[in-house]
Amino acid sequence: MNRVVEVVEDKSALIARSLALTVEKIMEATRDRGQCTIALSGGSTPKPLYEAIAAQSLPWDKIHVFWGDERYVPPTDPDSNEGMARGAWLDRVALPPENIHPMPTGASDPAADAETHDAQLRDFFKSSAGEFPEFDIILLGMGDDGHTASLFPHTEALDVRDRLITVGNKDGQPRLTFTVPLINRARCVIFVVAGTSKQPALEQIFAETADERAYPSRQIQPAGELYWLLDRAAGEAIEQRINF
Template identity: 40%
Template sequence: MTVRSPRRPFITTMPDIPEIRVAADSRQWAQDGARLVLEATTRAIETNGRCLMALSGGSTPKTLYERLATPEWSDAVRWSQIELFFGDERCVPPDHPDSNYHTALITLVRPLRLRADRIHRMEGELPDATVAARRYEDRIRSVAGSSAPAVPCLDLVLLGLGDDGHTASLFPDTPALSDNDRLVTVGQAAQGVRTRLTLTLDMINRASMIVFLVMGAGKAQIIGRLLQPKTEADRKLPAALVRPHQGHVIWLLDRPAAAALTTMSN
């Protein structure tokens, strides 16, 4: 696998291999991420008249959201034609500091003054997480205009990455990872807020474009295992199972996150 950075950031290998994009620094990483969002949303809007986009939680996406809210990008992206969903959510109230919705609200939604009816949050505050998952599936189907058993196709899904290889709230060796009877299910984390809501792997893999957002040296080891797997355990990590049926995967990394990849060229 050849990883080139930073001027020609897309790396094309074989059809079933994801593209890897390595930015020189955090500023370039955010710019590259904003450009990907612009290109993917514009393409969806020009094709379908709107874009169905799922946001990621965690700390890293905040850097991208803050960049998208700057004047350089705020008018370039056609936000009025984008429906925003969430890939996962902690089972906390929407004003809780750990809420993915809350993070998106303060870094993206409020700065851009996005319409409330375009923001489709997961109801993490409901006492029964199974009910919350079912209600969110109903919301996705209603907005997408897709009845069961069909699986709607999101145009763009942003994903983060945990040190254990989890993505969204699909954790290793948990039932949520194999739940493909639903669009949304209940995930269980090993630490922090344990109970989560998450899109299922099947739902994610129906997306047209999936972008993993990863920064920092702390992610280098797991990136090496995912993008240059050596064992069957590496290949079974949740993030490694993100293989869209007809869509496209891009890994957006900074240099520290890409440090464990064995081939680097300028």
Template identity: 40%
Template sequence: MSHPDPNPPILYSFPAKADLVEHLATFVVKKQLEAINRKGRFTLALSGGSLPDTLGGLIGHSSVKWDKWHVFYVDERVVPHDHPDSNHLACTDKLFSKVPIPKENIHPIDATLLDNIEELADEYEKELIREFASKDSARFPVFDLILLGMGPDGHTASLFPGHSLLSEEDRWVAYIEDSPKPPPKRITLTYPVINHAAIVAFVATGKGKQDILATVLDNPDEGLPSSRVRPVSPGHLYWFVDDEAAVKVSYPRTPFTL
């Protein structure tokens, strides 16, 4: 399949999830070091769902400079931080509680604003402004790395097929009160923020992702939310998948090298 995109996605496929976890860690560490060498800090946005399970390769990695990390969430469910649906809780349990990252370098939603979702989204946008506006001059924040998952319907972050948020062009952080996947209330980074990142990387594993991965990579013109993630130049898009998820994909694989 030919891609007119001058900067097409790069697909890495690994024999097993354990291989993916190891190589994803290598990739993240390399991007971290490049960012720190360039500007003294590393800005990262994380999704929840099954993604935190794939970050275990970072634990104990000798080259991670945790004190230089500044972590935000691509999307978050409007629930307390200790709620089972919280992306912050998942990332804390799987990663942050096991590494020496300063607590103040992790940016969860303001749990005192759960009853006012519009204010909650506004405050999270202000948090981004505080981190990025004083250091960068771009119209939108430029994350060094955004890590995304993908649902079986092709959604990513809290951007769902057919939803009006897919056309949001101005806000950095938007809210959704009618998510087709519970819980219904969430906040999410918008496409302008995601697509202004220096690097975006999807992670998709398992048999349950076979059909949707093939659709997103081989038929991007169908316009599924995950297909709309295309970083603007000079940004780059990567896919980290296991061979089980990629079995129906025709899109060319790239050997993993750094």
């Protein structure tokens, strides 16, 4: 299995390790392929990571930024993943505006915006129908319920296999999200997970057998590398069960 699991002491160490790995993969991609395509996660955990990335000296003109999911709100909304990433990172560095590829949320129709972004990704990566492009890096978080991106337990989005982007749903609120096969095509997927509240879901995700529809993060098995970076509060329950 291409999975690497690392448990670090606390959240500060988690951010430091996530920063080091992300920078390593960015530099690797720009060296080997001339650019880096990275998809960001939302939520509270990655914000200090983005702030730390903003303080680095990186080849910004070679980095293209996308999002793995987005709440169906304007970028100015406090809940917007795009807005958070811009404030913490993107607006603080010399990243060309054309290198930022947000998910559209302005059509008042999530399904239409999902189609639009699907087409945008295919155009950027020059991929045809039926092909799934390879992102260099996809950063993911995980909810207490085991969801990742906006792939929530027992929702229709989990079953989409013919599109890059679909509509996720949480308590009746639509979101745009990468599909499982798009995530699994990535060269490198990095989960960054913190907190004791994540322990029950992690136990199911790392169990030999469990319901993949109940714990969607189990479905993330990329063709490339898979890193699970956990602070001890999240990872202590499984630390002894996994061969590090």
